[in-house]
Amino acid sequence: MRNRFAFQPRYFLFWLVFFVITKAAFLLYHFAKTAALPPGSVARIFGYGLRLDASATAYLSIVPFVLFLLGSALPSRFFPRRLLLFYSAVVGVVVCCLSVADLELYRAWGFRLDATPLQYLNSPGEMAASAGSAPLLVLAGVLAGLLLLGWWLYQKLVGPIPELPPQFGLGRAMLASLLYLALLIVPLRGGVQQIPINQSDVYFSALPFANHAALNVPWNVANSLLLTDGGPNPYQFMPDSVATGLVGQLYTPARPQPDTTRLLRTTRPNVLFIILESFTGKFVESIGGEPAVTPNLDSLARTGVLFTNIYAAGDRSQKGLVALLSGYPSQPTTSIIKYPRKTEGLPHLCRSLEQVGYKSRYYYGGELAFANMKSYLVAAGYDQFTERADFPRSQQNSKWGAHDHVLFDRVLQDLNAQPTPFFVTAFTLSSHEPFETPIPRKFQGTDETALFRNSVYYTDWALGRFLHAARQQPWWDNTLVVVVADHGHTLPGNDPNESPRKFRIPLVLAGGALRPEAQGRVIRHVGSQTDIAATLLTQLQLPTTEYTWSHDLLQPLRQPFAFYCFSDGFGMTTSAGTVSYDNIARRIITGDSTVTKEQLRQGQAYEQVSFDEFLHK
Structure with missing residues (x-):
């Protein structure tokens, strides 16, 4: 008993x-x-x-x-x-x-x-x-x-x-x-x-x-x-003054290039900002990825300005959104988008352009409430939103909502009546799990990688179809098109969480507003998602002082770099290579032999200072 x-x-x-x-x-x-x-x-x-x-x-x-x-x-x-x-x-x-x-x-x-x-x-x-x-x-x-x-x-x-x-x-x-x-x-x-x-x-x-x-x-x-968002900072690697000094050194410019960085024929073009879900660079041939998966994006790159070494700031859509539109770094184990009182204090491209007369719209085929994105976008001040509920039930043909070609058709229809200059953001969704495609599959196989490859091909097909029609519209000649991914992906190859291959993404500037001599230009130095905001505003001759974590990709730094984070660690990439660090184990995960100890300290300083700012927002 x-x-x-x-x-x-x-x-x-x-x-x-x-x-x-x-x-x-x-x-x-x-x-x-x-x-x-x-x-x-x-x-x-x-x-x-x-x-x-x-x-x-x-x-x-x-x-x-x-x-x-x-x-x-x-x-x-x-x-x-x-x-x-x-x-x-x-x-x-x-x-x-x-x-x-x-x-x-x-x-x-x-x-x-x-x-x-x-x-x-x-x-x-x-x-x-x-x-x-x-x-x-x-x-x-x-x-x-x-x-x-x-x-x-x-x-x-x-x-x-x-x-x-x-x-x-x-x-x-x-x-x-x-x-x-x-x-x-x-x-x-x-x-x-x-x-x-x-x-x-x-x-x-x-x-x-x-x-x-x-x-x-x-x-x-x-x-x-x-864990709360009030501190203390868990990433305290060094005295704050030392960390702040190291971050300041990271943003030291190499030399100004005022005569060679003008890409646009006008300072007030329309801006069409297209965010591609999960578009890993491993599928984009123009930046060294697999051939034939994104032929339309590769074609656009040949007639636009291509950036070949851009890295996502984080590994989720909500992190990519803030990095792209606010030039703000990601956080390792959370996301600032969860805290509306913090995101309300962030700068935003929509707000910056609104101040000089731009009208704005945001398009997404799914639900904007996903991952608290809507509170961030509403605070940014977009004039109008189009999301899943705004499409007829017959067009909600994906588990997420409306497939990408349906989304682009709606964007095209509305742009023909959109007041100018406009700032329009369109976020795709079909290349997200479960990787559905409404067109016949291009590539053989039924494993997850094959499904993902086909979904990326489909989104590229929808993008090409949209761009072909857009070039026939009267607004095209005065429009700058920004095409970029929200984040990368472990597939293909099942890259480890910390791998730089997982974070490398495409970035292309194109459209009728480009100067002829800018077309076909290739920018090869390392940069981050967070740098796109300052790059765009500089081209529009607008102030960038609010975007303290963003720098103009066309004005190279003394040592160009990209910082990215994952749960719970970070990667620091420069032309010398990449070092990744585990915040919990407090040790290096991987590091190229050419990477110095100083690069690790720079990454630690960046994480410490950026997270401390997040805590005190």
Whole structure:
């Protein structure tokens, strides 16, 4: 017969064992990555991860231990057995759902589940569309398996709560229960050390996957939810004065080029700003990518100004949007777009152009509420918005909303009646997961890479179709077209989360407003998404002083650079190469042999200063 006072340690053991099982499920689901680990890594994953598993277990055990303590003070018939069972069942379902969601999200995003998906709760349709390429039947099977295994394990390790022994008084029962509750303090903190446990305590390898696998998902989610936007700055690498000085040095210009940087025939052209979803440079031949995937964009590049070494500031659409339109850096584990009170203080191209008479519109085939983008765009002051609800139901032919050729048709129709000068932003969506295409597939294959390649080809087809018609319109000769991606992609090649290949994107300036001598120009030095705002405003002879993180790509810096961030780390790219850094492990992930220690310090300074500004916005 089980001892009544073995319930609390048995309950603790149940959750600890269950977390070990979910860790094993993660390693099995990503078996290809697991098999590539060095010998002994799997054992170390479980060993190092055990402290964080124990911490998560202790947090989940607080409520049952308190209920057990209170129940020990009451007569047996009032003991909250059903409440304990109900709590365990609800928490078990939540933990299983988080663990299963993490399996596929890690494959897509390259980091363990945290609070990031909560940014999308106000647009469940878009969340469902994003999951369109996930193996839902497999995941459902894993979820059912974990639930059944958890129920069986609970019955074996915990089971029903025995009655209090007759010789055991309520006072002694409460004292024993209180002792077990007090003992939770040690695993809660991850040990008896001075600083409580955090993610870095389970990082042991130079390989990010091994470190990520050691994390505990419920602990990671709860920790990210509890982090506030008020500080302190977690990226404090050096004194603030030193960091500020290093960032200032990064923006030192090489030399002014006033006579060779004028690209436009007029200072007040129409501006058509086209943002292409997930358009990785790996598919764009004109910047060294695969041939024949984006023939229309490549053709546009030959008659426009092509930038061949541009890097996205982040790896999500909402981060790219802020980088492109406000020239503002991304944040590693959050996004400023989540905080309307902060985004209201950002500069914005729409607002800058409105001050000199531009009329504005924003087009998106999906829902603008996705990832809190609408609050940012409304604060920017666009005159009109066109989104999913503004298209007839018959044209909402994608899981996301309206496919890209439908979007471009609507833009073309409206531009013919649009007052000039105009600033029009159009954001595509068809090359987002689940990679649907309304035209016959160009490339063979049904794997995810093939689907993605075909979706990019389709969006390029829709772009080419639009540009062909646009060139026949009267407004074309006075229009500058900016074509750029919101971010890159791990595919093709399944690049690691930190890889610069994942962040390299196309940027083309084209349109009838270009001067003839600018057509066909190629700019090869390194630059960032954040630099587009200052480049555009300089061409329009408008002030750029508000855009402190943006510089004119046509006025090269002494050392051109691009900073990008991912969860939870950053990359710093220059002509010398790229260094990537893990903020949790506090170590370099990868670094080209030609990269100096100074470049790493510059990246650390950039992250420190930019995040500190974000905190105090």
